[in-house]
Amino acid sequence: MPLEPLLALLALAAALAMRPWRMLASARPLVHERHGAPSPLWTPLLATLVILPWAWALPTLHHMPLQLQWSGACLVLLTLGWPLAVPTLLAVGLLAALLSPSLGWGDAVALAVWQGLIPATLAMLLGALVRRLMGRHGFGGARMFVYVLGRCFLGTALCLFASGSLWQAMGHPLPGVGDALSLVARWLMAWGDAVLTGMLCAIFVAFKPQWLATWSDDLYVPKAGTPG
Numbered sequence: 001m002p003l004e005p006l007l008a009l010l011a012l013a014a015a016l017a018m019r020p021w022r023m024l025a026s027a028r029p030l031v032h033e034r035h036g037a038p039s040p041l042w043t044p045l046l047a048t049l050v051i052l053p054w055a056w057a058l059p060t061l062h063h064m065p066l067q068l069q070w071s072g073a074c075l076v077l078l079t080l081g082w083p084l085a086v087p088t089l090l091a092v093g094l095l096a097a098l099l100s101p102s103l104g105w106g107d108a109v110a111l112a113v114w115q116g117l118i119p120a121t122l123a124m125l126l127g128a129l130v131r132r133l134m135g136r137h138g139f140g141g142a143r144m145f146v147y148v149l150g151r152c153f154l155g156t157a158l159c160l161f162a163s164g165s166l167w168q169a170m171g172h173p174l175p176g177v178g179d180a181l182s183l184v185a186r187w188l189m190a191w192g193d194a195v196l197t198g199m200l201c202a203i204f205v206a207f208k209p210q211w212l213a214t215w216s217d218d219l220y221v222p223k224a225g226t227p228g
Contacts, residue, residue, distance in 0.1 A: 003170075004110040008090060011117050015086035023084055023213065040210035044079035048088055052076070053095035056111060060100040068189060069115060074156040075197040077120040079204070081213035089116030114167040122159035127151055127214060134219070143220045148205060151214070153198030160190035 024039045055070045077085045093112025097103045103111075130150055134143060164186035168174075173182040204211045 004113045007113050008109055011086050015083045018083040020083035041080060041213060044211050045088060048076050052092045053099055056092060056096035057100035057103060060103045071115045071119060071160055071193050073116045073119040074123045074159055077123045078152060078201055078214050079211055082124040085120050086117060114163055118163040119159040122162060123155055126155045143222060147220045148202050152201035153194050156197040157190045157194035160193050161187055
């Protein structure tokens with residue numbers, strides 16, 4: 001079996017073993033509040049399934065000298081959490097293949113793995129490392145900035161560039177450019193993704209923290225009397 005389908009199956013099996021549907025089981029989607037409040041994660045989930053397939057399919061829908069690719073995987077990970085992000089990103093890859101006639105199923109699976117699952121998994125591991133370093137009281141009142149700047153902004157750039165570099169090292173440079181220029185392009189695209197992810201997560205932290213499955217007031221918002 002090729003590497004990408006194997007990685008996709010392993011990630012999907014691990015994610016389903018954690019029963020991610022429990023995160024959405026509080027109510028049906030789009031139900032009026034008087035009939036039971038829907039899970040807040042339905043909003044980022046449905047937004048991902050509507051918007052992200054078009055972003056993934058766009059480079060194959062138009063002939064461009066340099067195929068710029070927006071991933072969005074780290075944003076999906078931060079909003080949905082890893083168990084729910086895995087099947088969502090695989091679904092995004094399949095929807096992208098349906099939207100673009102020139103994107104084959106094998107290419108869609110590879111895209112879902114290297115532009116979706118790998119950076120999302122790296123972002124999850126980075127988040128675990130950040131939480132371990134912080135403990136309960138580390139960084140004092142700066143813990144919110146550690147989340148926004150560390151996980152959402154810098155973490156997104158590093159995870160996406162690491163995933164793209166690994167994919168290129170396995171023989172998949174960007175079409176039409178050399179290896180060195182391809183790495184530069186991946187670095188710049190990672191920062192573009194990071195700016196958007198950091199900006200949206202900062203807005204969500206301020207106004208819609210319930211849309212961030214990886215956010216915790218207890219962990220990132222210092223309480224009165226907490227040593228700083």
